[in-house]
Amino acid sequence: MGWMNRLSNLFRRDKVGEELEEELQFHLDARLRDNLNAGMNEAAARHDATRRFGNATLAKERAHEVNIVMSIETIGRDLRYALRSLRKSPGFTVVAILTLALGFGANIAVFTVVNGVLFRPLPFPDPGRLFLISYQSKEGGLGLFDRDYLEYQRHVQAFEQIATFNQDSATLTGAGEAARLPTADVTSSFFSVLEVNPAMGRAFLPAEEKHGSNRVVLLSDKIWRNRFGADASILGKAITLDGIAYSVIGVMPAGFAFAHEAELWLPLEVGGDPGNFTTRAVVGRLKPQASQQQALAELEALAKHLPPLPVANREDMFAEVLPMKDLVVGKIRQSLLIFMGAVGFVLLIACANVANLLLMRGTSRQREIAVRNALGASRGRVIRQLLTESTLLSLGGVAAGVLLALLGVPALLALAPAAGVPRIEEIHIDGWVLGFALLLGAFTGILFGLAPALQATGNRVRTFLALSGPTLTARRATLRSTLVVSEIALALVLLTGAGLMLKSFMRMRAVDPGFRTEKILTMTVDLPDASYPTVTAIQAFDSSILTKLSNLPGVVAAGAVNFMPLQPVLISGDFTLDGGRKLPRDYNVAKPDVSPDYFRVMGIRFLKGRGFTDQDNSSAPGVVIISQSVARTLWAGQDPIGQRITMEDEPKPKDWLTIIGIVDDVRQRLTGRPLPAIYQPYQQVTRPFFLSHMSFVVRTAEQPQSVATGMRGVLHDVDKYQPVSIAALTDLAGASTAETWFQARLISTFSILALFLAAIGIYGVLAYAVTERTREIGIRMALGAKKSDITRMLLKRTLALVLAGVALGSCGAMVLTRVLAKFLFEVKPNDPATFLSVAAILAATGIIAGMLPAQRATKVDPVAALRWE
Amino acid sequence: MRTHTNDRLKGTLDLLVLKTLASKGRMHGYAITLRIEEISESVLRLEEGSLYPALHRMTQAGWLRSEWGVSESNRRARYYSITPTGRKQLEEETQDWVQLTEAVGRVLRLA
Numbered sequence A: 001m002g003w004m005n006r007l008s009n010l011f012r013r014d015k016v017g018e019e020l021e022e023e024l025q026f027h028l029d030a031r032l033r034d035n036l037n038a039g040m041n042e043a044a045a046r047h048d049a050t051r052r053f054g055n056a057t058l059a060k061e062r063a064h065e066v067n068i069v070m071s072i073e074t075i076g077r078d079l080r081y082a083l084r085s086l087r088k089s090p091g092f093t094v095v096a097i098l099t100l101a102l103g104f105g106a107n108i109a110v111f112t113v114v115n116g117v118l119f120r121p122l123p124f125p126d127p128g129r130l131f132l133i134s135y136q137s138k139e140g141g142l143g144l145f146d147r148d149y150l151e152y153q154r155h156v157q158a159f160e161q162i163a164t165f166n167q168d169s170a171t172l173t174g175a176g177e178a179a180r181l182p183t184a185d186v187t188s189s190f191f192s193v194l195e196v197n198p199a200m201g202r203a204f205l206p207a208e209e210k211h212g213s214n215r216v217v218l219l220s221d222k223i224w225r226n227r228f229g230a231d232a233s234i235l236g237k238a239i240t241l242d243g244i245a246y247s248v249i250g251v252m253p254a255g256f257a258f259a260h261e262a263e264l265w266l267p268l269e270v271g272g273d274p275g276n277f278t279t280r281a282v283v284g285r286l287k288p289q290a291s292q293q294q295a296l297a298e299l300e301a302l303a304k305h306l307p308p309l310p311v312a313n314r315e316d317m318f319a320e321v322l323p324m325k326d327l328v329v330g331k332i333r334q335s336l337l338i339f340m341g342a343v344g345f346v347l348l349i350a351c352a353n354v355a356n357l358l359l360m361r362g363t364s365r366q367r368e369i370a371v372r373n374a375l376g377a378s379r380g381r382v383i384r385q386l387l388t389e390s391t392l393l394s395l396g397g398v399a400a401g402v403l404l405a406l407l408g409v410p411a412l413l414a415l416a417p418a419a420g421v422p423r424i425e426e427i428h429i430d431g432w433v434l435g436f437a438l439l440l441g442a443f444t445g446i447l448f449g450l451a452p453a454l455q456a457t458g459n460r461v462r463t464f465l466a467l468s469g470p471t472l473t474a475r476r477a478t479l480r481s482t483l484v485v486s487e488i489a490l491a492l493v494l495l496t497g498a499g500l501m502l503k504s505f506m507r508m509r510a511v512d513p514g515f516r517t518e519k520i521l522t523m524t525v526d527l528p529d530a531s532y533p534t535v536t537a538i539q540a541f542d543s544s545i546l547t548k549l550s551n552l553p554g555v556v557a558a559g560a561v562n563f564m565p566l567q568p569v570l571i572s573g574d575f576t577l578d579g580g581r582k583l584p585r586d587y588n589v590a591k592p593d594v595s596p597d598y599f600r601v602m603g604i605r606f607l608k609g610r611g612f613t614d615q616d617n618s619s620a621p622g623v624v625i626i627s628q629s630v631a632r633t634l635w636a637g638q639d640p641i642g643q644r645i646t647m648e649d650e651p652k653p654k655d656w657l658t659i660i661g662i663v664d665d666v667r668q669r670l671t672g673r674p675l676p677a678i679y680q681p682y683q684q685v686t687r688p689f690f691l692s693h694m695s696f697v698v699r700t701a702e703q704p705q706s707v708a709t710g711m712r713g714v715l716h717d718v719d720k721y722q723p724v725s726i727a728a729l730t731d732l733a734g735a736s737t738a739e740t741w742f743q744a745r746l747i748s749t750f751s752i753l754a755l756f757l758a759a760i761g762i763y764g765v766l767a768y769a770v771t772e773r774t775r776e777i778g779i780r781m782a783l784g785a786k787k788s789d790i791t792r793m794l795l796k797r798t799l800a801l802v803l804a805g806v807a808l809g810s811c812g813a814m815v816l817t818r819v820l821a822k823f824l825f826e827v828k829p830n831d832p833a834t835f836l837s838v839a840a841i842l843a844a845t846g847i848i849a850g851m852l853p854a855q856r857a858t859k860v861d862p863v864a865a866l867r868w869e
Numbered sequence B: 001m002r003t004h005t006n007d008r009l010k011g012t013l014d015l016l017v018l019k020t021l022a023s024k025g026r027m028h029g030y031a032i033t034l035r036i037e038e039i040s041e042s043v044l045r046l047e048e049g050s051l052y053p054a055l056h057r058m059t060q061a062g063w064l065r066s067e068w069g070v071s072e073s074n075r076r077a078r079y080y081s082i083t084p085t086g087r088k089q090l091e092e093e094t095q096d097w098v099q100l101t102e103a104v105g106r107v108l109r110l111a
Helices: A002-011 A013-037 A042-053 A056-088 A090-119 A146-155 A190-194 A221-228 A292-303 A325-329 A332-364 A366-374 A379-415 A431-456 A459-463 A470-510 A535-550 A598-602 A628-634 A704-718 A729-772 A774-782 A787-823 A832-857 A862-867 B008-024 B029-039 B048-060 B084-110
Strands: A130-136 A159-173 A179-186 A216-219 A238-241 A244-251 A264-267 A279-286 A318-323 A520-526 A555-561 A606-609 A623-627 A644-646 A657-663 A678-681 A693-700 A726-728 B064-070 B076-082
Touching (some): A013 B076, A130 A159, A216 A221, A292 A318, A470 A729, A555 A598, A729 A774, A774 A787, B008 B048, B008 B084, B029 B076, B048 B064
Antiparallel strands (some): A130 A279, A520 A726, A606 A657, B064 B076
16 A cells, blocks of 8 residues: 555654755755855854744744645545546446455455354453363373373462363253253362353352262253243252252353353262273363463373373373363364365455456556656556555455355354354454454455556556557566466365365265165153163163054154264273184274164164064073174184173173174264174163163154154153154264265355356456457458457467466365365375366366357457557 | 635745746755745745745645755755646646736726
């Protein structure tokens, strides 16, 4: 911005002031000299000079003021002139602003999300001092073993206080319909670390962590309002969670839902007993004078002295102290940064387009600029004027872009997978976003305005009348071509990214999970220990539900499994082979407990042997069904049927289980590998722990949701205190590809935008080239060139541009698609098929965009063309 | 006739400066002072200091162009010259002036 310089002039008073001083001094000295020459004595001469000059200070001040006032007036003049000039060519202005609005809109929308998720401070006092503490192996996630937590708590100096917590869920009954709610188990230090106090009541006391006095609960503001009618006398009242009464001691402030949307907080006792290998998240508040490095050093020093663990190798574990935001933001950070990059590309393409528009306009404004030059405007002055214009355009684009972003942000969030965007309530267009938009606009205005302004005011302009300008035209054409080539290259990079993501998504959808997802409805329950203390009670519940489900109209078959595929929770572990043979090192299998009809409902292929029946119950000999890969790994070339295994470390005779069948492997996650599994009939399970979480699956004759009401009724009949959680298996499968689908769709949207803008760019440049070369085309045609020759000539130019862009873009994509590697599934970042098809798409688009102007060129009338100008 | 919104005296000084530079080309401030005194046979006496704000104002307005040069006494001095815009301005101001003085003359003769 030229007028920014002007403004800074205001503060550069010194230089201007010195020059003024020198100028006035010169006047006084000259008068003095003349007076002396005229014969006055020195004193009189000096007096006369000063008298004639009048008030020197006043003159100085006045002259200086003039400079300042004029600076501001110039800015105003530049702006008025820019506005007038833009109004005079509304077509140009509208196209430029719309193009920029697309670029800015996408950028502002994505930045709004980035700002809300990544940049906004966490809603706790002084959140910069909150850190996560972790000492785990790479696979272990973030957190500390309970015993390490206790040890660290004893020694820690850098933190004021630390707290540990875990997520859980609980069934709330007796307050409206039974519901499964997310909960957090937290130590009594949790709220003082976060420095959040209950809005009503009090937080946990250390004594309340202890077993026996821990039947107390804190409610979220939401639960308090929705479930308890904002009861002002709730404190001290009892609520029922998993069948147990808890006394309400407080209500948290509105909006507080840490960690992970918790609705209820329960006290947590961190046990130091030798059998406890629980790992939990740990958060600490740093002392004001301590640093993150200090805390880390302390943790590392302590880690060296921790006793060995039977379940994990200390050698593989490493200490980490991370800002707490990392826990909240999670893995979306990388997606967001990639989106920022993608929209950045879109904006660059938009800029290239507008720069091209300005270049073409610059050509048609040659005369105007030459006239202004001749009238005494300096080159700097004209550049300043042109930059004022481009900045004004850019800010127009920003204004339109903010409007687009207002629509774009909700659209973007709607595309996101459910619960895929953390801190969604923090996402809105605020002062920071607007500030970002303005800065981006100002910067962009100069970015796309500078080259055209320099070009338009180049030295040759002054002589443009004399030199009818072939050199000049050529130079402009080069700049324009460069811009178009970069646009194509940028669009290609984006399209390649989109192609890779789409291919990943398609690969995911094509995965055979080992079961069928269509026409299956699932219902999951978590039975509380209080109401179902024994295995027999749970089995009675399950069998009653299964009988009722199979009798529902529309249900083909009903089954049950404790840990369903596509769900995150799973029990896995090792086992013992009969005959003393050892398992391969680190060999783990999934251990689902299922009802006899489970395999039929899920369409899991039976390969050998028999399935479970209702006779395989607690009084019958123990049996298991193994999955194919277990058979391959442990009994290669033999028949595993009839072989025996046990899940117990010290098996009694009845703990030996006979293998009766082999089924296909199943993927627990669509993007994961098929897992080896050993299935047990649920009737033979001996510990309630394995059965308290249970999913019922029904195969339906028609569309699965048609039996949802019936299913709900069955659960209510058997136990009306169980919350209902029903989902179609296809939806669960969809959820596991949702993130990839989101990324694929978003990047595709941006790349289509990019492709569209690049196509407009190519069209614009060629259309202009045709206009510019009308005379040349006319001469060629007059000299006998055929229409096809002219078309070929122009298409050759298009092709050259497109090929250069594609080549450049492919190189760029080779480097840049590597950032996607983490998000790709069974596709390499430099997948040749994707690269080739994207290049083909771009080339085709480029040629089509170039075809229209080429067609128009053939309509040039040679006679008219020769008379042109 | 155009109404005078600006200070008449300021306008007069502008007119004198423009006219001087139009006829004599490039000059520094002191030379302009001398030239105006000389032509008006010292009838028009400037308060010399007030010349400079006017010169700067007219430069900013684009009527004058200023640059540093070396004076006849071999010192650095700021020289002013008139721009084409300035010439146009001079034309207008001259016309205004003539109209004004004619009007005043008529009033004095006939009133």
